Amino acid sequence: MKSSLKNRILFCLLVTALPLLVVSCLFFDNIIQPESALVDSEVEITAQLRVAPETNGEGRLVFAMLAPKAWNLKENATLLLTTTDYANQGHSEIVNETLTPMPDTETDPKNGMAWSASFASVIGMGGNDGSVEMEWIVWRSSTIFDIWDKKTVDGVEQKLPNVHANVKIRFTTGATPVKCELGYSYCYDTYGLQRDDQRFAEAFKPFETYEQVFTTSPSVFRYGDIFAITFSPGSTDLKGASEVYLCGTAVHDGGQRTEVTTAGDKNRMSVSGSRFEKYIYPKDFFGLPSDAVIEELSFYFTNADGTIVVKDDENGGEGFFVGQSAE
Numbered sequence: 001m002k003s004s005l006k007n008r009i010l011f012c013l014l015v016t017a018l019p020l021l022v023v024s025c026l027f028f029d030n031i032i033q034p035e036s037a038l039v040d041s042e043v044e045i046t047a048q049l050r051v052a053p054e055t056n057g058e059g060r061l062v063f064a065m066l067a068p069k070a071w072n073l074k075e076n077a078t079l080l081l082t083t084t085d086y087a088n089q090g091h092s093e094i095v096n097e098t099l100t101p102m103p104d105t106e107t108d109p110k111n112g113m114a115w116s117a118s119f120a121s122v123i124g125m126g127g128n129d130g131s132v133e134m135e136w137i138v139w140r141s142s143t144i145f146d147i148w149d150k151k152t153v154d155g156v157e158q159k160l161p162n163v164h165a166n167v168k169i170r171f172t173t174g175a176t177p178v179k180c181e182l183g184y185s186y187c188y189d190t191y192g193l194q195r196d197d198q199r200f201a202e203a204f205k206p207f208e209t210y211e212q213v214f215t216t217s218p219s220v221f222r223y224g225d226i227f228a229i230t231f232s233p234g235s236t237d238l239k240g241a242s243e244v245y246l247c248g249t250a251v252h253d254g255g256q257r258t259e260v261t262t263a264g265d266k267n268r269m270s271v272s273g274s275r276f277e278k279y280i281y282p283k284d285f286f287g288l289p290s291d292a293v294i295e296e297l298s299f300y301f302t303n304a305d306g307t308i309v310v311k312d313d314e315n316g317g318e319g320f321f322v323g324q325s326a327e
Contacts, residue, residue, distance in 0.1 A: 067134065
């Protein structure tokens, strides 16, 4: 597999103290990770692990991830471990075992450091340049894995196949857009981290979060439904505004136009974290009669006195168009 800074997979080496003996090699077969995601959104990543047993060994799985410190993954992330062929070792498969945060008092047996500090010292911070504060977060399994390289069947010694597992990671990104490299690593708690006696795998992949200025929810709705409009001001002229108002135009009943253009209690948006949100029933929002037929909706955002206006730059500075969803 080709190695690069943007997607680096490193494998374990021969034990230098025992040149004739190969230890169990740990690999990442793949890291299934999106390259980008919205701020304040849920992300799911799957790390595909492979252990190629070369000697007998046991220990709990130690899994670590390098991520922006602001995401607080120790509290914010859920990691589930599932094996696919641990039964070849004569054990029951592990299904959705929750990995738990490594206690702060536990240390790497190779160097005596706290585990997070050990990952930072031995593996480093990837291609991150310091513009985003990063940290290694460490979890471990409750299962003590017992890996054997050979077994004897009817007097014949047989080589045992690789053991595979998936770690499914779920977390919510932070409120501020970032561009970084996420890092991944795993080892056994009985071995720890050491370059010249390497029994761990590592990988780095690029990732960035961004703000989508305008969104609607739910994913399916009609003009006759109640739905939400969400505005993320961080990359707009309304960044830092304490109040934001929803304005817009309804085209209805054969091309008639009705507009909301000034700030008021009815169109003031609610604060939702780093965003603003407003649930609307279009006919009520635009003051239309109950039998009106809405043909088109578009929206924009202003401050209280209307001196700052945010429209859709990608649509020639017009309002953000809202189309009906397919039923």
